[in-house]
Amino acid sequence: MKLLSKIFAYTALTFRESLAKKTFVVFFLLSTINHIFFLLALDVDVVDGAFAMVQIFGEDLRTNKAIDLQEMIIVVESFIAVFFGFCGGIFFSIFATASLVPSMLEKGNIEVLISKPLSRAQLFIGRYLGAQSIMVLNIIYLIGGSWLILSIKTGVWYFAYLYAIPMVIVSFVFMYSLMALVGLVSRSTGVTIMIAYSAILFSAVFTPNKDRFYALLSKKIYYFLESIYHVLPKTYDMGFITFSLVGGKPFDGWTALWTSAIAATVMLAVSIGIFSKKDF
Amino acid sequence: MLALDTQNLTKRFNRGKIIALEDVTLSVEEGIIFGLLGPNGAGKTTLIKIVLGILFPTSGSAKLLERPINDIRIKEKIGYLPENHRYPDFLKGGEVLDYFARLSAVGKSRRERNKTELLKLVNLEKWANTRIKKYSKGMQQRLGLAQAMMNDPDILFLDEPTDGVDPIGRKEIREVLLHFKEEGKTIFLNSHLLSEVEMICDEVAILDKGRLIRHCTVKELTSPSKTFRIQTSKVTKTLLAGLKPHTIEMDQQNSSIQVTVASQKNLNAIIDHLRKNDIDIKGVVPHKQSLEESFIEILKKDIVEE
Ligand SMILES: Nc1ncnc2c1ncn2[C@@H]1O[C@H](COP(=O)(O)OP(=O)(O)O)[C@@H](O)[C@H]1O
Ligand SMILES: [Mg+2]
Numbered sequence: 316m317k318l319l320s321k322i323f324a325y326t327a328l329t330f331r332e333s334l335a336k337k338t339f340v341v342f343f344l345l346s347t348i349n350h351i352f353f354l355l356a357l358d359v360d361v362v363d364g365a366f367a368m369v370q371i372f373g374e375d376l377r378t379n380k381a382i383d384l385q386e387m388i389i390v391v392e393s394f395i396a397v398f399f400g401f402c403g404g405i406f407f408s409i410f411a412t413a414s415l416v417p418s419m420l421e422k423g424n425i426e427v428l429i430s431k432p433l434s435r436a437q438l439f440i441g442r443y444l445g446a447q448s449i450m451v452l453n454i455i456y457l458i459g460g461s462w463l464i465l466s467i468k469t470g471v472w473y474f475a476y477l478y479a480i481p482m483v484i485v486s487f488v489f490m491y492s493l494m495a496l497v498g499l500v501s502r503s504t505g506v507t508i509m510i511a512y513s514a515i516l517f518s519a520v521f522t523p524n525k526d527r528f529y530a531l532l533s534k535k536i537y538y539f540l541e542s543i544y545h546v547l548p549k550t551y552d553m554g555f556i557t558f559s560l561v562g563g564k565p566f567d568g569w570t571a572l573w574t575s576a577i578a579a580t581v582m583l584a585v586s587i588g589i590f591s592k593k594d595f
Numbered sequence: 596m597l598a599l600d601t602q603n604l605t606k607r608f609n610r611g612k613i614i615a616l617e618d619v620t621l622s623v624e625e626g627i628i629f630g631l632l633g634p635n636g637a638g639k640t641t642l643i644k645i646v647l648g649i650l651f652p653t654s655g656s657a658k659l660l661e662r663p664i665n666d667i668r669i670k671e672k673i674g675y676l677p678e679n680h681r682y683p684d685f686l687k688g689g690e691v692l693d694y695f696a697r698l699s700a701v702g703k704s705r706r707e708r709n710k711t712e713l714l715k716l717v718n719l720e721k722w723a724n725t726r727i728k729k730y731s732k733g734m735q736q737r738l739g740l741a742q743a744m745m746n747d748p749d750i751l752f753l754d755e756p757t758d759g760v761d762p763i764g765r766k767e768i769r770e771v772l773l774h775f776k777e778e779g780k781t782i783f784l785n786s787h788l789l790s791e792v793e794m795i796c797d798e799v800a801i802l803d804k805g806r807l808i809r810h811c812t813v814k815e816l817t818s819p820s821k822t823f824r825i826q827t828s829k830v831t832k833t834l835l836a837g838l839k840p841h842t843i844e845m846d847q848q849n850s851s852i853q854v855t856v857a858s859q860k861n862l863n864a865i866i867d868h869l870r871k872n873d874i875d876i877k878g879v880v881p882h883k884q885s886l887e888e889s890f891i892e893i894l895k896k897d898i899v900e901e
Contacts, residue, residue, distance in 0.1 A: 425649075430647045430648075595644075
């Protein structure tokens with residue numbers, strides 16, 4: 316109990332830091348802008364138009380049209396879930412949390428932290444959880460809020476959309492293992508952001524084009540890229556699973572999720588190992 | 596009980612090229628104010644950081660309150676004011692005390708109580724709700740001191756506690772420290788300001804280039820030596836020559852003679868000799884060596900011996 320309260324004390328301080336640095340507020344505002352956008356954009360064309368049509372024709376037609384409408388909404392919502400929820404959510408979460416590990420390590424600050432009765436592993440995990448709590452709250456607001464607006468506007472309460480929430484959270488937890496390691500080694504927010512985006516770019520370019528790379532590149536280089544693919548978070552695959560879950564489509568299974576989970580756990584363990592041996 | 600005990604502590608940086616600490620064996624009794632002295636770069640900060648687990652020793656070991664330093668539970672009994680500390684500057688003074696005490700698992704009611712008490716002690720009551728961004732260096736230093744005491748520690752480690760603090764602030768800090776000592780607690784402080792250390796420390800150790808070259812009480816370093824200043828009326832050269840056999844060292848400035856003697860008998864002989872020659876003796880003052888003078892002397896000797 317005492318131990319948890321110490322770790323959570325650092326999580327709370329981390330949360331306080333993101334409030335002070337305005338990253339939390341800006342994330343929140345951008346999500347709100349996103350909501351307002353849906354509120355306005357959806358109003359005119361898609362929904363009202365479709366419903367107007369439904370209401371003009373007779374009973375039979377109305378049931379048929381309603382089915383079409385539902386399908387259309389599912390397609391639209393799965394795109395929204397991936398582009399705004401998944402991509403947008405991860406995009407902003409990276410900015411909102413990239414500075415946290417480097418700022419923990421700042422001279423004059425880290426010395427006091429280490430002098431407290433917490434092991435270095437506990438400190439690192441407290442920081443990690445702090446970053447995740449900032450992300451989780453914002454993701455719930457971003458995706459949950461847009462779901463509410465879409466549902467109220469269309470009258471269709473499509474619950475599969477909400478799969479995007481755990482999927483984005485888990486994907487970002489994986490991504491943050493990489494970011495925490497880079498932040499620890501480089502002590503630089505800029506470098507952390509650059510590496511995070513490079514990893515996403517790599518995932519987005521390599522994953523859907525594996526066959527082409529295999530055909531084009533020498534085996535050595537291909538397997539080198541393949542191993543990088545397994546070390547880094549598999550963001551593209553996670554996005555694809557999200558799209559499939561929300562759209563109710565079949566997908567290749569959960570391999571990407573659990574292999575990413577293993578890679579992220581190893582990476583976190585490596586970070587804690589490095590942090591525990593470092594001189595400050 | 597020993598508050599601190601180090602065995603052959605050695606720390607090298609840059610693959611052994613920089614020796615920050617070399618074979619330091621030092622023990623500090625509980626209940627005293629201990630001053631670690633030494634010029635800049637002597638290794639004082641390195642020693643404290645090793646003891647608190649911020650740096651890892653290249654070799655050697657250390658104990659705090661007779662427990663090995665890698666046992667993190669002992670840190671519940673430790674307070675630390677680092678050199679050049681930087682608390683998150685978006686926090687208010689009161690928040691700094693609160694958040695950092697939570698890291699030491701200090702319960703809410705005790706936190707509130709200590710916060711009020713310590714803010715008063717370091718004279719920052721009016722500043723509790725101001726962001727520390729706006730604090731002066733001296734205020735930050737006092738807040739750091741309060742932070743270090745929030746968990747009711749048994750040992751306080753202070754790295755240059757009066758750095759950047761004006762003379763009045765320094766006096767206030769000294770009072771806080773003496774108050775802390777009265778409760779039977781131990782203070783370990785690093786300083787290159789000797790006059791300060793002289794005023795409050797019971798024991799001192801001197802580090803130079805990573806080596807411990809002296810560990811003794813402040814009294815031993817500043818005890819009255821066998822040097823006296825004798826204020827007289829005019830003394831002639833021949834008369835002075837007559838004093839020579841009784842002294843180890845002698846120096847004359849205007850109307851005073853400074854003599855270093857082997858014993859009281861020699862001093863008496865000198866005074867008798869002067870009186871016999873009708874010299875007025877206006878005063879005899881034992882010359883107390885300041886810590887600074889001893890310090891410089893010890894460091895000089897250290898260089899010569901090398
Ligand atoms: N992280 C480090 N890397 C390399 N050298 C260091 C490091 N920290 C301290 N030193 C060196 O170790 C020596 C002792 O430093 P320090 O303990 O800070 O001295 P003091 O506190 O007595 O002024 C200095 O020569 C300093 O340059
Ligand atoms: Mg120092």
